[in-house]
Amino acid sequence: MTALTQKFLTSKDSHWEKQQQLAKQNQQLLETHETKLALQIAEERNRIARDIHDNVGHLLSRALLQIGALETINQESTLQEPLYQLKQTVDTGMDHIRLSVHDLHADSLSFAEAVQNLVTIEELCPVEIQGTVFEDLSENQQNCLLMVMKEAITNTIKHSQATLLVFHFKTLPAFYRMQIRNDGVTACDQPKTGIGLQTIQQRIRTIKGQVHIVQTDTHFQLTITIPKEPT
Incomplete structure (x- = not known):
């Protein structure tokens, strides 16, 4: 084997090795990026769930209390049914909020x-x-x-x-x-x-x-x- 051939084979092996190292580094970078993304998504889900619970849930709870107070002092029979329907609607909204918050947490990372x-x-x-x-x-x-x-x-x-x-x-x-x-x-x-x-x-x-x-x-x-x- 000539020196030139040996040099070519050595260069080829070195090139292949560098390609393998580069492929491995790219894979590691991809996995790191995916891990960071998963963590960020989980944190954002938790933040959204917390905001929904603390803000929207609190407002709907206040609305239910206010409707209950209106039902107590209401003297108009014609308003009884609309107030009842309104209370049912808000109560259904609260149930949906609870389910949404639960689902967001369930999909988040432990x-x-x-x-x-x-x-x-x-x-x-x-x-x-x-x-x-x-x-x-x-x-x-x-x-x-x-x-x-x-x-x-x-x-x-x-x-x-x-x-x-x-x-x-x-x-x-x-x-x-x-x-x-x-x-x-x-x-x-x-x-x-x-x-x-x-x-x-x-x-x-x-x-x-x-x-x-x-x-x-x-x-x-x-x-x-x-x-x-x-x-």
Whole structure:
């Protein structure tokens, strides 16, 4: 085999290898994009369901109360049937609202699925899930913890040289505990004053939880506890 032939075959093998690597990278990008899209769709569904429940549902509930008050004080027999029909119409609308909100939530990702998607799409720092992801959170608790996890990932990438970020979940009798720990050295000497951490603390306070911060020469850790809501 001549040197020229050997060079050609080597070049051909190298070209094929690069094509395979490129195809693999394209597939990974596609999967990452689809994962992000699924998470965004689920979050948007939850937002829409929450808006419908809080706004439209509240207005229809007020309308039912007002109709009931009108029925109580009404002295005109000719208005009894129209008021009854109006009440039935609004009541049917409430039933449809409840079904729509239920369907939106049913099609959304579970908290465990959303957590898995969230850690899967992060490529700049390895993320590990430990323990058992919470199962019985309220919608507000789920949304809050997902936002906190996003903030923690962003803070870790921006302010440390961490090689691993760990989310540890533990369900206790009266509350849930999530520990967020990385092995990086934060660039901030006083982490409690950071905007990102202040945001996390504010979010957790909205669901009546607490945040404890521990920083050493070897790691940085947040311990978040939130009370279980009555079932």
